[in-house]
Amino acid sequence: MGTKSFRKIKLFEKEKGREILLLAPLFILLMLFLFIPFLSVIKESFYDSFGKLSLINYKNIFQKSYMEALKNSLSLSIATSLLGVIFGTIISFYISKSKGMIREWLYTITSLPLTFSGLIIAYSFMITLGSSGTLTLILQKIFGIEPLEFSSYLYTWKGLTVAYLYFQIPRMIIIMISAWGNLDWSLVEAAESLGAGTITIIKRIIIPVLWPSILAGSVLLFAVSMGAYGTALALTGVSVNILPLTIYTQVSDVSYNLPQADALSVLLTFVTTFSIYIYRRTFAKM
Template sequence: METKYISTIKNEIRRRSLLWLPFIFLIILVLSFEIIPGIYVLINSFITNSGIGLSNYIKVFTSKFYLMSLTNGLTVSICSSLVGLIIGTCAAICLKSLKKDIAERLVSIVNMTSNFSGVPLAFAFIVLLGANGLITIFFKSKLGINLYSSGFDLYSWMGIILVYIYFQIPLAIMLMYPAVYAINDDIIEAASTLGASKFTIWTKIEIPTLIPSLAGSLCILLANSLGAYATAYALVGSNKNLVAITIANLVSNDIASDPSLASALSMVLGGILMIFVFVKIKLIKNID
């Protein structure tokens, strides 16, 4: 029976061979731009001036500078992910309360805004909230409030987190909308009929139902922000010790370049990202 089933699959592949052509190109692209470069980075991370060894990894975990870059990256990632997840979840709940056709249109708009990141996003924030930005000048001239004298600075850690939150929110909405939409309204109506308050419904039904999705979405948001580079670099350049910027400086710096050390730092960053992805996969399995 099993042999017959395998033969049927082989016949289907032969009969529909043209349908596999796009996957062949996809495999070539993945090998060329992900797997082969990843293997090269892994091998290069062990190369030192004296041969092959772990000195690059030892330097990453013993140097205060590189540990600080990892700490800063995790801090920015955690702060922006938590705020983005809270706002995105609230927005997803609001979308569910709308008519389905209106909600779907808004979700399409959110999907488009989720692709607005990198250098264009940083430039947009500079135009609006830079030292001479539109909003900054408006507050100063019309309301008599100087944002930068009040402590706000777009080119500080506060500004980086603010920009990161912006591109985290659409992704959080896209991740949480299906989970919010999947909440069974019949159970909520039954609980209301039995006299349950809105607070009880939230704490006993809705929040427990959303917790696995919230945890999984948080892992994705953490991975998304931790690996972001172009937005932060366009905003602050090399002035902030952020892990993604540090890796780029080690590769492109003419004076203090060290590609092998950059490879080791990249592998550590990749390991952290894989931990987030692994946790997310385990959470999804627990849901199923």
């Protein structure tokens, strides 16, 4: 082996060692705050309330109330993901086509909801659209609406869907702005010059280019909706039966059952992880 080859090997080993050293803090953080806690959750889920090994918590998952919570969470997550993808894609298109300061301001405004916690978002909706909310009182004076009747929708599935979209749409906008930037508009112009209609251009050119970002965004929105509970808890309490709130009730003072909460948490993690797995399989085939 020559001197040059030996130097290359030493340089490679040095760079590899440097990369490992740089990644070590991230690995330690993941171990301490993700993998070890999750393994602990899995372990505790196999114990009953008396501390004995049992599968009772996983059998209980198939009870009607838990299955209803899972179904409601899936319905809410799918609905908010689809609406978030549609509105986020459309809004991001107009932001990407704007210029200069206007684009920067629009991007900043749409990103603001992501800096707020779920509780702040929920209380903001209450202050604005509650029975004594600012917008509610304005609408009462202008259109003569009944405040209690108008605000009652805020604490139902409809209000929860709107509140979820408030922080889902900005996520999709951020993802799609870069996707619109990667679109070669000369292809669109060429298709138009050849007589292609708007629908044909969208189907044959725009959607294929944007599809990876749309798919990634939809999976992200779905995962966020499945796990979100702060907004729902503040708006509806535990009157809405979704999986995150069901888990919360299992560790509350009303009904403390930590092993059952662990099993439901494993179920929630499995659903979100499975959605990511489907995305990766779909993306690999593209």
